[in-house]
Amino acid sequence: MRILIVDDNPTNVIIIREILKKEQYRDIVTASSALEMLDDLGIGERTTDLRPKRVDIDLILLDMMMPEMDGIEACRIIQQYDHLKDIPIIMVTAVGDSKKLAEALDAGAVDYVTKPINKVELMARIRLALRLKHEKDWHKEREQRIKDELTLAAMVQNAVLSSPIEEELFEVHALYQPSAELAGDLYAWYPLGDGRYGIILLDMMGHGISSSLFCMFIASVLKDTVTTYVEPEKVIQELNRRFNQLHLGDQLIQYYFTAIYLVVDTRMKRVDYVNAGHPPALFFQQDGSVMTLDQGCCPVGLFDRIDGMEPRSFHYEGNAHLAMYTDGILELVEGSHEDKLDYLKQHLGGSSEWREDVMKEQFFIDNPAGEREDDKCLVWITLKEGVGGTNED
Numbered sequence: 001m002r003i004l005i006v007d008d009n010p011t012n013v014i015i016i017r018e019i020l021k022k023e024q025y026r027d028i029v030t031a032s033s034a035l036e037m038l039d040d041l042g043i044g045e046r047t048t049d050l051r052p053k054r055v056d057i058d059l060i061l062l063d064m065m066m067p068e069m070d071g072i073e074a075c076r077i078i079q080q081y082d083h084l085k086d087i088p089i090i091m092v093t094a095v096g097d098s099k100k101l102a103e104a105l106d107a108g109a110v111d112y113v114t115k116p117i118n119k120v121e122l123m124a125r126i127r128l129a130l131r132l133k134h135e136k137d138w139h140k141e142r143e144q145r146i147k148d149e150l151t152l153a154a155m156v157q158n159a160v161l162s163s164p165i166e167e168e169l170f171e172v173h174a175l176y177q178p179s180a181e182l183a184g185d186l187y188a189w190y191p192l193g194d195g196r197y198g199i200i201l202l203d204m205m206g207h208g209i210s211s212s213l214f215c216m217f218i219a220s221v222l223k224d225t226v227t228t229y230v231e232p233e234k235v236i237q238e239l240n241r242r243f244n245q246l247h248l249g250d251q252l253i254q255y256y257f258t259a260i261y262l263v264v265d266t267r268m269k270r271v272d273y274v275n276a277g278h279p280p281a282l283f284f285q286q287d288g289s290v291m292t293l294d295q296g297c298c299p300v301g302l303f304d305r306i307d308g309m310e311p312r313s314f315h316y317e318g319n320a321h322l323a324m325y326t327d328g329i330l331e332l333v334e335g336s337h338e339d340k341l342d343y344l345k346q347h348l349g350g351s352s353e354w355r356e357d358v359m360k361e362q363f364f365i366d367n368p369a370g371e372r373e374d375d376k377c378l379v380w381i382t383l384k385e386g387v388g389g390t391n392e393d
Helices: 010-022 034-040 071-079 098-106 119-159 208-229 232-244 337-348 356-363
Strands: 002-006 027-031 059-063 089-093 111-114 170-177 185-193 196-204 257-265 270-276 281-284 290-293 312-315 320-325 376-383
Touching: 002 010, 002 034, 010 027, 010 119, 027 034, 034 059, 034 071, 059 071, 059 119, 071 089, 071 098, 089 098, 089 119, 098 111, 111 119, 119 208, 170 185, 170 196, 170 356, 185 208, 185 376, 196 208, 196 320, 196 376, 208 232, 208 257, 232 257, 232 270, 270 281, 281 337, 320 337, 356 376
Parallel strands: 002 027, 002 059, 059 089, 089 111
Antiparallel strands: 170 376, 185 196, 196 257, 257 270, 270 312, 281 290, 281 320, 320 376
């Protein structure tokens, strides 16, 4: 426990130091002026290294009235530095002016003692200040530990996202920007053999830890579900069953997720899909026309079984592409739902080639306030021209 005494009067320093020593506080350092204190803390005018340095000071006893710079001004300066502002400062003063004392507290001091020094009063105020600092340090360490764990969890969450695929007849890419450390969006794709691929994009209700945990659960069962059931209707029903196994019925919040899952058959040039309450994907055909892959059923997790599901299919020719996205993309555009879709059709159309730099500039730049209201995800599927068979719808 290190205490810094700052006073231009050597006698006052000796008195306070002796009081502290008798109370077993022996790690004591001193400064004869506010300027010397600032230099010792690494923020004075004579400091050459501008990088914040670790300061092993647990408490400052600061004289209010000193030449060159008084204690109040020095206290204000200390409060400007994040690595110093949590050091408790107790003002030591002979001034009984309540306005001056209020000014000192407003400047950042946590308490004050008056001269002549009363030993009992001084030690009581020191113990209180140190106890509060200990509690604050504990909370800061806990917050940092939680932050580090969230960062690690975000790395794990990002690791489960599928890597791009670039094949002769098929490509799939994605851009993802979570609103915080952890997010509720998830995308994945899996080769199914014979030129087929299963692709899913989902958006979990809410944000933060709870949504990310649900996403990680879905990610843990996704590959087995897609490769076992393959067909869109069966995959969505199985995900609904798995999600309901979490027994969330007793929760005050109804958790669910929207999803769009499709199977691309590059040999037959066919796409089968189910949209479970998700924003409609957009299919851009070679002739310039656009098809919306609209809602086919309710979101996943609302009911024990999803009724009225409408699997749909379509064929494609030549070079084409599909754009799948989450609500965060739609929220970038003002206006009605139709206005938003028209905007996306205009800016996601054109060439089927994946243009990552263009998409980043268009949809993934932070707003001026540096805050994002929702996770943003865009999945781009390029369907390339090639020799394929024929198939009935």
